[in-house]
Amino acid sequence: MLLLKADNITKRFKLFDTFLKSSKEYIYALNNISLSLKKGVCLGIVGESGSGKTTLARILADIIKPDKGEVRYKGLPISDKKIYREYRRNVQMIFQDPYSSLNPRLTIHSSFSDILKEHITKDKTKITEIISNTIKKVGLEEDHIHRYPHQFSGGQRQRISIARALILDPEIIIADEPISALDVSLAAQILNLLKILKNEGKTIILIAHDLAVVKFICDEIIVLKKGELVEQGTNFEIFNNPKSQYTKNLINASLMKEERVAFSS
Numbered sequence: 001m002l003l004l005k006a007d008n009i010t011k012r013f014k015l016f017d018t019f020l021k022s023s024k025e026y027i028y029a030l031n032n033i034s035l036s037l038k039k040g041v042c043l044g045i046v047g048e049s050g051s052g053k054t055t056l057a058r059i060l061a062d063i064i065k066p067d068k069g070e071v072r073y074k075g076l077p078i079s080d081k082k083i084y085r086e087y088r089r090n091v092q093m094i095f096q097d098p099y100s101s102l103n104p105r106l107t108i109h110s111s112f113s114d115i116l117k118e119h120i121t122k123d124k125t126k127i128t129e130i131i132s133n134t135i136k137k138v139g140l141e142e143d144h145i146h147r148y149p150h151q152f153s154g155g156q157r158q159r160i161s162i163a164r165a166l167i168l169d170p171e172i173i174i175a176d177e178p179i180s181a182l183d184v185s186l187a188a189q190i191l192n193l194l195k196i197l198k199n200e201g202k203t204i205i206l207i208a209h210d211l212a213v214v215k216f217i218c219d220e221i222i223v224l225k226k227g228e229l230v231e232q233g234t235n236f237e238i239f240n241n242p243k244s245q246y247t248k249n250l251i252n253a254s255l256m257k258e259e260r261v262a263f264s265s
């Protein structure tokens with residue numbers, strides 16, 4: 001079943017746009033990008049920095065609107081009133097910077113309660129049960145939920161932001177470079193967690209600039225370069241028979257990084 005579809009997405013930004021001066025020139029963060037996401041699939045989106053990955057993720061999660069094109073969820077445009085609430089609940093994003101998804105003034109319990117009250121239930125016992133199950137699932141202790149976001153280490157905070165994305169039990173998780181701020185062993189733990197979620201049937205979009213990350217977990221891969229889609233294929237096709245030189249370069253860069261890690265450990 002097709003869950004999410006993006007048709008001919010274009011998004012441009014003004015080159016500069018300040019209080020005093022606004023550019024007449026644009027850069028195209030995304031130029032005519034289409035993709036479809038089937039249930040249970042893990043789709044990797046790769047490309048070097050500035051290739052449009054975050055912009056695409058934010059459009060798929062309806063955080064920003066495209067200039068052209070449309071995102072569809074279960075066949076309907078996401079703006080459609082019939083589907084919007086279901087879409088909001090079922091498509092959740094994990095951000096590269098976990099701080100951005102957590103309210104610094106609320107404990108984890110309070111912020112998660114607010115989300116659950118809006119979408120699932122007002123029953124306090126049920127809410128506490130869902131929160132504690134989700135917290136355990138991401139490998140944190142139950143009493144952590146009474147802390148504030150700043151009282152966690154970087155790795156714990158990324159787990160909290162994953163819990164934040166999981167709390168409504170969404171169908172689709174969009175993870176924007178969820179491990180790039182973490183050291184190697186923490187990164188491996190978070191990747192393993194994503195793999196478990198995938199094995200449980202979640203549909204995942206995983207964004208990475210390092211191809212080793214998507215190789216480990218993704219079924220299909222899309223390669224972006226400066227807002228253009230340069231290549232797409234299955235994991236096997238991309239790694240065994242990359243067509244564009246750009247993809248080959250990304251693969252080589254990733255291999256070199258693996259060697260450096262092996263060297264240093």
Ligand SMILES: Nc1ncnc2c1ncn2[C@@H]1O[C@H](COP(=O)(O)OP(=O)(O)O)[C@@H](O)[C@H]1O
Pocket residue numbers: 013014027028029047048049050051052053054055056
């Ligand atoms: N809010 C914004 N205003 C202006 N330019 C932006 C904005 N967001 C992204 N861009 C530009 O769009 C391009 C793609 O950015 P982004 O989607 O963040 O790429 P990636 O996540 O692949 O590094 C970059 O050139 C970036 O500078």
Ligand SMILES: [Mg+2]
Pocket residue numbers: 053054055177
């Ligand atoms: Mg990005």
